């Protein structure tokens with residue numbers, strides 16, 4: 323059996339959200355198991371299952387190369403620009 | 413109407429989003445592809461007038477800001493192309509339609525960016541107008557489009573503010589700098605109003621788009637909202653909006669404004685704006701020059717298909 327990650331869309335219009343994992347023999351089976359395990363109380367309107375091995379993930383230790391450069395770019399944030407009060411809601 | 417179409421419309425009327433694997437009328441799909449791809453092309457073509465000023469930004473700080481903004485716009489293009497692709501069209505087809513002229517992009521980007529103040533006017537007015545439109549599209553009926561709008565709106569907030577900040581600083585400067593800011597406003601004001609498209613009565617795609625809730629607010633409603641918010645913003649920093657007919661209407665609780673030059677709008681849409689040819693040619697040239705990257709990706713993919721790295 324293989325590990326699958328389960329994503330559920332709780333309502334139309336929302337993103338699928340990671341809900342948990344499960345073991346299954348095939349993607350089809352994983353989908354059925356996901357229904358039984360994760361959606362017993364109408365948790366959603368759509369389920370995605372993805373083989374865990376197919377997920378390419380960044381590592382905590384890679385943090386620097388992924389996120390560090392952003393700390394010295396405060397100008398990417400709206401609050402960096404000080405505007406007169408009357409128009410500050412822009 | 414078929415049973416499927418009736419169910420589809422009921423779902424729309426109930427404010428439920430349409431998701432990629434749902435059944436949808438072919439015309440809904442086509443309408444969305446047209447609108448989302450036009451939006452994506454606008455994000456990408458819109459990088460050109462601003463790109464023109466990267467090497468000439470007055471300070472390193474302004475240059476960093478401009479680079480960050482343009483990078484965001486490229487990202488917005490990618491979100492939107494991907495959203496369009498969920499409707500079963502390929503990137504190649506989308507780009508091809510842009511190059512052949514079958515697909516349009518916002519006509520505002522066919523105007524040149526002549527001075528540094530134009531970077532201010534574009535951020536403040538062009539991004540400002542885009543935000544007004546995009547806020548309403550956060551509620552569009554197609555899920556992937558709505559979600560990309562939410563992401564984009566979050567990122568847009570700094571675009572308008574940095575533009576306004578440029579204008580504000582110029583207005584605190586010398587007479588020459590103030591005149592430069594006013595000139596940029598004079599040139600960008602009317603084309604910004606045209607960004608919302610023709611008046612409702614003349615808008616060909618509007619009725620069906622509203623019924624399908626692809627569009628949530630009419631062109632005229634959005635334009636009015638933009639005008640109302642801009643008047644105050646101009647006033648606060650001492651800029652004058654170039655419209656002698658602009659006047660607060662107490663009864664309507666909106667500003668009345670002058671006539672938009674729809675002949676100019678039609679001319680620019682048709683291809684006769686100041687920069688249409690240049691914008692498209694530049695896109696075609698860089699797209700062709702990037703062919704080796706796409707070839708390399710395809711070669712890499714083919715190589716890995718032959719010798720899979722992971723057991724299936």
Ligand SMILES: [Fe+2]
Pocket residue numbers: 455484485488564568
């Ligand atoms: Fe954008």
Ligand SMILES: [Fe+2]
Pocket residue numbers: 485539568571
């Ligand atoms: Fe923007």
